[in-house]
Structure formats: structure tokens, C-alpha cells
Amino acid sequence: MLHPVVLSGGSGTRLWPLSRQDRPKQFLALMGEHSLYQETVLRALGIPDVQPPITVCSDAHRFTVGEQLQAIGVGSGGIVLEPVARNTAPAIALAALHAVATDPDAVLLVMPADHLIEDEAAFRAAVEHAVELAEKDWLVAFGITPDYAETGYGYIRRGEPLGDDGFRIERFVEKPGRATAEQYLADGGYSWNSGMFLFSARRYLEELGIHAPAILQAAQEAYAGAGADLDFIRVDAEAFAASPSDSIDYAVLEKTERAAVVPVSCGWSDIGSWSSLWSVAERDEADNRTEGDVIAVDTRGSFVRAAEHRLVATVGVDDLVIIDTPDATLVARKDRVQDVKAVVDRLKADGRTEHLSHRKVHRPWGSYDSIGVGPRFQVKRITVKPGAALSLQKHHKRAEHWIVVSGVAEVTCDDRVFDLHENESTFIPLGSVHRLRNRGTAPVELIEVQSGSYLGEDDIVRLEDVYGRS
Amino acid sequence: MLHPVVLSGGSGTRLWPLSRQDRPKQFLALMGEHSLYQETVLRALGIPDVQPPITVCSDAHRFTVGEQLQAIGVGSGGIVLEPVARNTAPAIALAALHAVATDPDAVLLVMPADHLIEDEAAFRAAVEHAVELAEKDWLVAFGITPDYAETGYGYIRRGEPLGDDGFRIERFVEKPGRATAEQYLADGGYSWNSGMFLFSARRYLEELGIHAPAILQAAQEAYAGAGADLDFIRVDAEAFAASPSDSIDYAVLEKTERAAVVPVSCGWSDIGSWSSLWSVAERDEADNRTEGDVIAVDTRGSFVRAAEHRLVATVGVDDLVIIDTPDATLVARKDRVQDVKAVVDRLKADGRTEHLSHRKVHRPWGSYDSIGVGPRFQVKRITVKPGAALSLQKHHKRAEHWIVVSGVAEVTCDDRVFDLHENESTFIPLGSVHRLRNRGTAPVELIEVQSGSYLGEDDIVRLEDVYGRS
Structure with missing residues (x-):
């Protein structure tokens, strides 16, 4: 069975200020209605007989991944949380272990979440070729046929042909200089290394055990210690952190005898910068x-x-x-x-926050946007999704006024629980235990005016939380 | 007696988006603590034995002028409101008529409100020379000694010397081309036309009567029909509108035999564009x-x-x-x-508002800033100055929530009048007659959340207004 594995761990700093740590580029709708992550999932699901996608992402993005899958009506094959970033070899190892746990013959189609592919039919045809090679125990890299002398990508040099489907990989080469890139383009035997791969999960784990046993061991121990937290697969953090950090290219594909490349020309772009986004828009x-x-x-x-x-x-x-x-x-x-x-x-060096989050911050229950600040006060626009609830909480240093502008909010304030309708307001005194809940079917939109001596997000005591954050 | 006349009617569109119609560049603190208008007033008051400044401005800026004078502790010699813009000759005629009404021998120092002068001592020395010429019945233009071949200004060609103080004006010349400007610079006999003038008010009115009688007549009729509105001199709008629109240069100085120029080198700039502001900053x-x-x-x-x-x-x-x-x-x-x-x-052609006002709008009672808008709601941050009050008003299509975040607001809502303290809130139902007042000595800062089907500024019925706006 073919299992798409979507690697969603990137931080996308080169697309700042739109891409930020808590919502990096793969989760942004940069080129239309869907995010790059959603596009990647939908592209994979266009392949016949494919399984639900396995996503590997960081803990911080777990709710975003869940929501974005839900928004396109896609069931998840598992959302595996990387406790720390350890590059692609260990991340793919977790996905492989997760796949073989239910399907020992799983074949993995590994795709970064932030790539653009214009010609999906060409991509599907390449996947078909790759599957045939994987069945013969090859580990396949998808090589993009260059249409100009790009110096920002690594290249793959093809070796002997493997039937009609692809080629043995002769070698990987680093990002070339201008002249070398021109030469590669003229030669015709080189492809861009797309970062997309296809292979049997079991075969990958075997090769990893041979060429990078420390990575395999760390991934195995981390996955063995995994617990389910809501829909998420939370592996053992300490065990995973012990893994060497390495890419699949270095750790496995450059070392194995069974590396193959399937060249493909599918309008691929890695959207690596604002200029590359401009060029494909x-x-x-x-x-x-x-x-x-x-x-x-x-x-x-x-x-x-x-x-x-x-x-x-x-x-x-x-x-x-x-x-x-x-x-x-x-x-x-x-x-x-x-x-x-x-x-x-x-921004990092100065201890600022504009690289971490947008003014509008997404939360599992909805979002808040700090629309005005002044001495001793802050105004937030808050949206609570249907069926969602904020944690039961209190603040030591601020009181809050809530005014509902749309929908019906259920408010808990100490011992009282009551509904607040459109155009009604209430006051949450400092120290009161409170909660905001949306039992309706439409979003609740409200304005919160905070007042107090300190208005930081860390002045919150969470007493209960449906999202496991307390 | 020397009366400064500050012409503050400009619209300053070339400094958009900072300069907007309801707060053009002369009222902005572009180069430090004070606005260009305030700098102009303070510069004039640095001249020995000078009278309080007469300001000519448009009706829309009257409260801004009053506030900016108050902020620097300067008493006003009169704020003359131009009902419509008719260029400088009629505007100066109003100021001259206002000056001679109390001081028949008034000498006017006419200055645009939006110029920068770095060397005030040199400027004061030039004023002294000009006063001596004005006493001999000359109408004096201040000519700036060029330090490069500017093509964006008009030039003044000097004629025969008038003692040590200045020169007869040989002719005015329009903005030259590059080569001509270079030639003027090399020649040494040319100055930039600064738009600053000095002359006896009576003499100006006489010359105006000779060379532009229609302007004089319109100004006289307009001023004769003037009424005082608070601190403002509100001339007869219809009479003033009948005046031809012309500059003092064209209407008088190019025609009279008594035009003189006093050259001065005083670090002058007209801040006519962002690049000129950059160059002097x-x-x-x-x-x-x-x-x-x-x-x-x-x-x-x-x-x-x-x-x-x-x-x-x-x-x-x-x-x-x-x-x-x-x-x-x-x-x-x-x-x-x-x-x-x-x-x-x-922006004008598209019927937009970003050239008219900033998001934060100044009012005689303080300011409001629309910090958030959404379907059927708007959030404003409102500041009410000590002692100030909004009009007694009602709205047909919106209700309002008020939350005080600083100071004490006196709230009128239909029959009730009550104080609202920091961190207290109230609700103004749709159709209720209400007023917000600050009886304290500190500003009142509040958040207003409006809700309703229509939230435009024009949904307001003013029943009473201390600023004469009802």
C-alpha cells in the first residue's frame, strides 16, 4: 500500500513576514485557496489507491495540521510530532515505523509540505514509475529535469538506466556555481534534487540500520515510547533527541547501493523565497x-x-x-x-516576537488578534469556533470586559454560567475563574478589553483545558 | 508694529500618506517636537517687539490651529478662516484688513506655515532690513540665496541696490530648466522666491486696489461681513468666494513699482516633498x-x-x-x-478617504482611532481632553458600549448622568441621547465598541455642541 508522508517541519524564515514560526509557509495559502500543506496532501490523494497521509510536524503545529486536514475533509493517517528537529532521516524513520506498525509492506511517498507542482499528471506518472522500482527494492529520489541553470539546488547525476522507469543514482552533487550549473544543464544527465522520495518503509529502515544505526535506534526507541494525545502521535522526546541530525540524502541515499532516480518534469518549485514565489505567480x-x-x-x-x-x-x-x-x-x-x-x-537576537507569531494568533479554539494596546489596557478581537472552548482560567494581574458582536457565547465566571448574546457584555474581575465556550453552530466573535498592570500572555493559570494544554 | 501673518492653507498632498487633508503637513511634527506651523510661529515670536501672530487657515483646520497655539502657550492675533481657497493675494488681504482694524500702521511679516529655516539669526537680520525698506514704502520679498541649481522654485532677479538693505526687483522668473538654473546660480543676481514677504498692511491694500481691485473689493466685503465664532474670524463666505484666485506675486509684486528683494541665506527649505525632507534631515x-x-x-x-x-x-x-x-x-x-x-x-478619483484623514481622527474634544472593524461592528479608541465634551448626540443605526480604561468619564444617557471610572463600562442603546464629557484634569481614554447595521460617521444627530458644530 502507498502511504504519503508529508514532512511539515520547516520554519520558512525566508518568507518572513508572512511566514512565522507558529504558522510557517507550508500552512499559508500563498497561491490560492489552500495552503501548500493542503495542496501537498490533495496532490497525494490524487494518486489511485493511496492511503491517508502521515504527517510529520513539530508539536507547535499539531492543531494547525489537524484543522487544515479537517478543512479539506481528509482523514489522517497519523500526525507524528517531532519533539525536536533532527532533519529528514529521523523524521522519515518515525513515519516508516508508524506505517509498518499497521502495514508491514508499506511503501512511502515522502514529500516536503512546502513545494509547488503545477503538472500533477506528470507527477503521478513519475510516482507510478517509482513504485515499480520500489517493488524491486530501490530507494527512489524524484529528480526534477532542470529548465535553467539554478545554483540554489543540489543535483543528482544519473547512472545506468533501470528499465524504462529510472536510473541508478551515480552521485549527489552540492549546489553548483554558475558555470557548473550551466554545464549540468547542457549535459542532460543531471536533475534537481527535489527532496521527494519513494521506497518501501521496511527497506528504508533496513538501509538506515546499515548506514546510520544511531538514527534507527533513536527512532525505534522514540516510537516505542509513543503515546496517543488526542489525534497526535507523541513519541518519546528524550529518545528522539538522542538521534543524530541528518538528511536522508546524506544518511542513506548517498551510501546505499540501491539508490535510484526517476526524472520528472512537473512544474516543480520549492517556493524558497519571495522571488521564487513571484516567478511562479x-x-x-x-x-x-x-x-x-x-x-x-x-x-x-x-x-x-x-x-x-x-x-x-x-x-x-x-x-x-x-x-x-x-x-x-x-x-x-x-x-x-x-x-x-x-x-x-x-529579531531573534533582539529578543523580539515578530518572527514567532503574527498579531493574529491561532489557537485550537479559534484565534485572537491584539488590535489595540495602550498604557494599562489591551483590546483583542477574539473568534471562538463552533463547539470550541477556551481553557478554564484565571489571571492574576488583569480584569477583562467581553462584548459579543456575533454569535452566542457561554460564559463561566466563578459560580455563574450564562449565555451572552450579540451586543451584550460582561465583566470578568481580576482573579475570577472564567471560561468562554461556543455551543452554537456559528463562530462567536467578541471584543475583549483587558485592563491591568501587566497584560502579557503568560499571566494565565489554566485550570482545565479540552486541548490538553493545562 | 510688526504682525506675523502665517499662511496655513496648504494641503500638502506631496507628503502623503503622512500629510492628509484634515491634517496637512504644516500641522505635523516632521522635524522634531513641534509642527512646522508651530515652528513658524515660534520663529516669528523670536523677533523683538513683534505682535501675536495672525493665522489664515481653512475652516477645517481651525481647531487644530487653536490647539497648536495653545500647546506652545502663544496668544493668537486672530485666526482668520478662509471659506474657500483663493490663493495668497486674497488671503493676505484678509490678514491686512484684520491688522489695520486695530493698528493702522501695521507691518506684516507674511510666512507660509510649512517652511523650515535653520539659521533663525540670519532670518531675523533679514527681517530687520526688510522693515527698514517697508518704512520707505517698499513691498519686500525675501529671496533665498541659492546654493545649488534648483529647478523646482521660481527665481527673483535683483535690480538696483536700495542702500545696504536690499534691491529693487528687476523681475520674477518661473521655475527654470536645468541649464537656466545653472546660469542663475553662476550669475549671482538671482534668489529663490521663498513666498515670504514683509510690507505695510495699508501699502499692500493700496497696491492691491491699483493692480487687483476685484480682489481688494471681495476681501473688504468678506471682512466687513465677518463674525466672531469662538476665537475665529469667520468672513462672509459668498463675498470671499467672488474674489479672483491669484498669488501675491502675480497680483501685486510683478506689477508694482515698489517691489524689493532682501536676499538671505538662512538654511531655508520648503519641505515640498519627501526627498526634500530627507535632504534636510x-x-x-x-x-x-x-x-x-x-x-x-x-x-x-x-x-x-x-x-x-x-x-x-x-x-x-x-x-x-x-x-x-x-x-x-x-x-x-x-x-x-x-x-x-x-x-x-x-484616491480622489476612486472616492476613497485615505487622502482625507488618518485612521486616527482629531476632533476639538480629542481624537478617535478606528482600531478594528468587522461585519456589523467597529472598535474605536477614544481620547477626551480634560474639560472637553463630545456633542449631545444620538445614532439611528448603532448601539455603543463604552469601557473606560483611564480617567473618569461623565456619561449622559437619556435621563441619567453618571460617572464612569477606570475599568467600568456602560451601554448606550440605539436611539438613546448621550454625551461623553471629561470634567477631570487628565485625559479620558476609552474603548468604544459599536454594533449595528450601519456604522458610518454620518449616522449622528447632534443635539447640542460646545464647539458650534450642531
């Missing part, structure tokens, strides 16, 4: 990609994105990337967007 | 001017301004102007900032 006659409320005067070759309720106007500029969000705006030269990382590094 | 070692929360990576020669509570990050850009405000951000090439006007024209 639809653009207007001035070669601009604009999103949101933008007035572009004499502007060319640029990517301009305005945040909701905000206008971005440009005058006489070329080849810029302008990404506007509620709390931060980036203006970068399009050929310098790799250095967006320098901004994120600076 | 203090800059860092990379030639950048940054204001607010800015992270500039490999950025040169740029003006970057972040709005409060927002971060602007730049990567690898040169010679840009980036002006960020709560509802709109401009990104322009520094040598293309004249075309910011094209954005404003587009």
Missing part, C-alpha cells in the same frame, strides 16, 4: 504580482502584498518585494530576498 | 533617515518611517522613501516622489 502586464489593496504607479517587476484593511502604494519602483502584514512590513530588492533571513536573525 | 552613516521601529539591512540613501506599533524592515534597497502609517504605506523611489500626487489623485 500570475503577473500583470507590468510584470507585477499584487495582492490586496495596492495602488502601483509606474511600478515594474515587483511583488506587492497589502495586509487586510491596509493600502500599499508604490511610485516609480522596479523589482521590489513589498510584503505588508498587520505588525510588520518588508521592503526588499527582489534579487536580495535571500537576506530576509538577516532580518529574522536580528 | 539628520541621516546615519549609510545616508538613511529612519524614524520609528526600522530594521535596515544593507540599505542606503533612504527615508524609512514606521508607524507606531509597527516594524518596517528593508533589505538591499537604495534611494527609497518608505512612509508607513496605520492604514496606508507608501514605497517610492526618492527621485520620483513628486509623483506621490498621482496616488492622491487616484
Whole structure:
């Protein structure tokens, strides 16, 4: 059986300020209605007779993954939580162990969650070829046929043909210089290393045991200690942390005798930067990609994105990337967007938060957006999903006013439980034990005005939580 | 007696998005603590034996002018409201009529409100020379000694010397081309036309009567029909509207035999665009001017301004102007900032409001800022100044929740009048007659949550208003 494995552990700092640690690029709808993660899942489910997808992600993104699967009506084959990031070899090992636990003959189709593929039919045909090779015990890498001399990817040099389906891998090569990349392109025997793979789970684990036994051992111990937490597979953190950190390429594929490549030309892009997103996006006659409320005067070759309720106007500029969000705006030269990382590094060094989360923060129960702050007060717009509830909680340093602007909220405040309807308000005194719940079928939208001497998110005592966060 | 006349009628569209119709550039603190208008007033008051300043401004800015004078502790010599804009000749005529009403020998020092002068001592010395010429019945223009070949200003060609104090004006010349400007600079006999003038009020009115009698007549009729409205001089609108629209240069100075120029070198700038503001501002070692929360990576020669509570990050850009405000951000090439006007024209054509007012709107009683909007609700942060009161009002289509976060508000709601303290809230039902007042000595800060089917500013019935707006 074919099991898609979606690797969703990336942090996507090069797409800051849209991509942030608590909602990195794979979970953003960058190119239409669905996030890159959802697109990846839907693409995999387009393959005949495929099993529900196994997702490997970090603990911090577990609710996002669950929600995004639910939003596209897809049942999960398991959401495996990486306690710490240890690169792809250990992550795939966990997925392989999870797959063989129910299907000893599982074949894994491993896909990073943040890639774009335009020609899905070509991709499915390549998967079919790869499956045939996997049945002959090959570990297959998908190699993208280059259409220009890219210097930002690693390459795979093909060796002898393996029937009609692919080639033995002669060697992996690192990101080349310009001249070498041109030579690879002219040669025709090189593919881009896409980071997508297909192989028998058992075969992968065997090869891992031969070439990287410490990784296999750590993954086995971590998975053996796994517990189920809601829909999540929570492996033993200490055991997993003991694993060496290595990529599948280095740990296994460069060492095994059974590495194969299936070349494919499927309109693939890794959306690795704002310029690569610009290059694959639809653009207007001035070669601009604009999103949101933008007035572009004499502007060319640029990517301009305005945040909701905000206008971005440009005058006489070329080849810029302008990404506007509620709390931060980036203006970068399009050929310098790799250095967006320098901004994120600076934010980290300064102990700031704009790389960690957006002003609007997603929670398993909905979201909150800090729309106004001043001395001793803060205003939040809060949305509670149908059927959802915030934790039963109290604060030591702030009181809260709640005004319902849409829906019906069930409010617990110390001993009282009551409904708060549209256009009604209530007051939660400092120290009161309280909870907000939405028993209805429509979202509850409310405005919270906090007042107090300290208004940080860490002034919260969770007494009970349906999401296991207390 | 010397009466400063500050012309504050400009709209300052080229400094959008910071400068907007209801708070144009002369009222903004662009270069420090005080607004350009306040700087202009304080500069004038640095002249010995000077009278309180007469301000000519549009009706829409009357409260701003009053507040800004009060903020610097300056008594007003009169705030003359232009019912419509008719350029400088009629505006100065109103000021002259106002001055001679109490001081028949008034000498006027006319200054646009939006200029910057770095060397005030040099300016005062020039005023002294001009006063001596005005006493000999000359109408004096201040001519700025050019330090480069500017093509954006008009020039004044000096004629024969008038003692040590100045020169007869040979002629005014329009904005020259590059080559002509170079020639003017080399010649040494040309000054920039600063728009600042000094003359006897009576003499100006006489010359106006000779060269532009229709303007004089309109101004006289308008001023004769003036009424006092609070501290403001509100002239007859219909009479003033009948005046031809013309500048003092065209209407009088180019025609009279008694036009003189006093050259001065005083670090003058008209702050006519973002690039001119950049050029006079203090800059860092990379030639950048940054204001607010800015992270500039490999950025040169740029003006970057972040709005409060927002971060602007730049990567690898040169010679840009980036002006960020709560509802709109401009990104322009520094040598293309004249075309910011094209954005404003587009906003006008589209019936938008981002050129009219900021998200935070100033009112005589304080300010409001629309910090959040959604379907059927809006959240405003409202500040009421000590001693101030909103109008007694009601709304047909919205109810309001008020939560006081600082100070003590006196609330009128139908028949009830009560105090609302910090951290208390109240509800104003749809249709209720209500008022908010601050009887205290500290500002009242409150959060208003509006709910209803229509939330526009025009759903207001003012029943009583201390500012004469009902």
C-alpha cells in the first residue's frame, strides 16, 4: 500500500513576514485557496489507491495540521510530532515505523509540505514509475529535469538506466556555481534534487540500520515510547533527541547501493523565497504580482502584498518585494530576498516576537488578534469556533470586559454560567475563574478589553483545558 | 508694529500618506517636537517687539490651529478662516484688513506655515532690513540665496541696490530648466522666491486696489461681513468666494513699482516633498533617515518611517522613501516622489478617504482611532481632553458600549448622568441621547465598541455642541 508522508517541519524564515514560526509557509495559502500543506496532501490523494497521509510536524503545529486536514475533509493517517528537529532521516524513520506498525509492506511517498507542482499528471506518472522500482527494492529520489541553470539546488547525476522507469543514482552533487550549473544543464544527465522520495518503509529502515544505526535506534526507541494525545502521535522526546541530525540524502541515499532516480518534469518549485514565489505567480502586464489593496504607479517587476484593511502604494519602483502584514512590513530588492533571513536573525537576537507569531494568533479554539494596546489596557478581537472552548482560567494581574458582536457565547465566571448574546457584555474581575465556550453552530466573535498592570500572555493559570494544554 | 501673518492653507498632498487633508503637513511634527506651523510661529515670536501672530487657515483646520497655539502657550492675533481657497493675494488681504482694524500702521511679516529655516539669526537680520525698506514704502520679498541649481522654485532677479538693505526687483522668473538654473546660480543676481514677504498692511491694500481691485473689493466685503465664532474670524463666505484666485506675486509684486528683494541665506527649505525632507534631515552613516521601529539591512540613501506599533524592515534597497502609517504605506523611489500626487489623485478619483484623514481622527474634544472593524461592528479608541465634551448626540443605526480604561468619564444617557471610572463600562442603546464629557484634569481614554447595521460617521444627530458644530 502507498502511504504519503508529508514532512511539515520547516520554519520558512525566508518568507518572513508572512511566514512565522507558529504558522510557517507550508500552512499559508500563498497561491490560492489552500495552503501548500493542503495542496501537498490533495496532490497525494490524487494518486489511485493511496492511503491517508502521515504527517510529520513539530508539536507547535499539531492543531494547525489537524484543522487544515479537517478543512479539506481528509482523514489522517497519523500526525507524528517531532519533539525536536533532527532533519529528514529521523523524521522519515518515525513515519516508516508508524506505517509498518499497521502495514508491514508499506511503501512511502515522502514529500516536503512546502513545494509547488503545477503538472500533477506528470507527477503521478513519475510516482507510478517509482513504485515499480520500489517493488524491486530501490530507494527512489524524484529528480526534477532542470529548465535553467539554478545554483540554489543540489543535483543528482544519473547512472545506468533501470528499465524504462529510472536510473541508478551515480552521485549527489552540492549546489553548483554558475558555470557548473550551466554545464549540468547542457549535459542532460543531471536533475534537481527535489527532496521527494519513494521506497518501501521496511527497506528504508533496513538501509538506515546499515548506514546510520544511531538514527534507527533513536527512532525505534522514540516510537516505542509513543503515546496517543488526542489525534497526535507523541513519541518519546528524550529518545528522539538522542538521534543524530541528518538528511536522508546524506544518511542513506548517498551510501546505499540501491539508490535510484526517476526524472520528472512537473512544474516543480520549492517556493524558497519571495522571488521564487513571484516567478511562479500570475503577473500583470507590468510584470507585477499584487495582492490586496495596492495602488502601483509606474511600478515594474515587483511583488506587492497589502495586509487586510491596509493600502500599499508604490511610485516609480522596479523589482521590489513589498510584503505588508498587520505588525510588520518588508521592503526588499527582489534579487536580495535571500537576506530576509538577516532580518529574522536580528529579531531573534533582539529578543523580539515578530518572527514567532503574527498579531493574529491561532489557537485550537479559534484565534485572537491584539488590535489595540495602550498604557494599562489591551483590546483583542477574539473568534471562538463552533463547539470550541477556551481553557478554564484565571489571571492574576488583569480584569477583562467581553462584548459579543456575533454569535452566542457561554460564559463561566466563578459560580455563574450564562449565555451572552450579540451586543451584550460582561465583566470578568481580576482573579475570577472564567471560561468562554461556543455551543452554537456559528463562530462567536467578541471584543475583549483587558485592563491591568501587566497584560502579557503568560499571566494565565489554566485550570482545565479540552486541548490538553493545562 | 510688526504682525506675523502665517499662511496655513496648504494641503500638502506631496507628503502623503503622512500629510492628509484634515491634517496637512504644516500641522505635523516632521522635524522634531513641534509642527512646522508651530515652528513658524515660534520663529516669528523670536523677533523683538513683534505682535501675536495672525493665522489664515481653512475652516477645517481651525481647531487644530487653536490647539497648536495653545500647546506652545502663544496668544493668537486672530485666526482668520478662509471659506474657500483663493490663493495668497486674497488671503493676505484678509490678514491686512484684520491688522489695520486695530493698528493702522501695521507691518506684516507674511510666512507660509510649512517652511523650515535653520539659521533663525540670519532670518531675523533679514527681517530687520526688510522693515527698514517697508518704512520707505517698499513691498519686500525675501529671496533665498541659492546654493545649488534648483529647478523646482521660481527665481527673483535683483535690480538696483536700495542702500545696504536690499534691491529693487528687476523681475520674477518661473521655475527654470536645468541649464537656466545653472546660469542663475553662476550669475549671482538671482534668489529663490521663498513666498515670504514683509510690507505695510495699508501699502499692500493700496497696491492691491491699483493692480487687483476685484480682489481688494471681495476681501473688504468678506471682512466687513465677518463674525466672531469662538476665537475665529469667520468672513462672509459668498463675498470671499467672488474674489479672483491669484498669488501675491502675480497680483501685486510683478506689477508694482515698489517691489524689493532682501536676499538671505538662512538654511531655508520648503519641505515640498519627501526627498526634500530627507535632504534636510539628520541621516546615519549609510545616508538613511529612519524614524520609528526600522530594521535596515544593507540599505542606503533612504527615508524609512514606521508607524507606531509597527516594524518596517528593508533589505538591499537604495534611494527609497518608505512612509508607513496605520492604514496606508507608501514605497517610492526618492527621485520620483513628486509623483506621490498621482496616488492622491487616484484616491480622489476612486472616492476613497485615505487622502482625507488618518485612521486616527482629531476632533476639538480629542481624537478617535478606528482600531478594528468587522461585519456589523467597529472598535474605536477614544481620547477626551480634560474639560472637553463630545456633542449631545444620538445614532439611528448603532448601539455603543463604552469601557473606560483611564480617567473618569461623565456619561449622559437619556435621563441619567453618571460617572464612569477606570475599568467600568456602560451601554448606550440605539436611539438613546448621550454625551461623553471629561470634567477631570487628565485625559479620558476609552474603548468604544459599536454594533449595528450601519456604522458610518454620518449616522449622528447632534443635539447640542460646545464647539458650534450642531
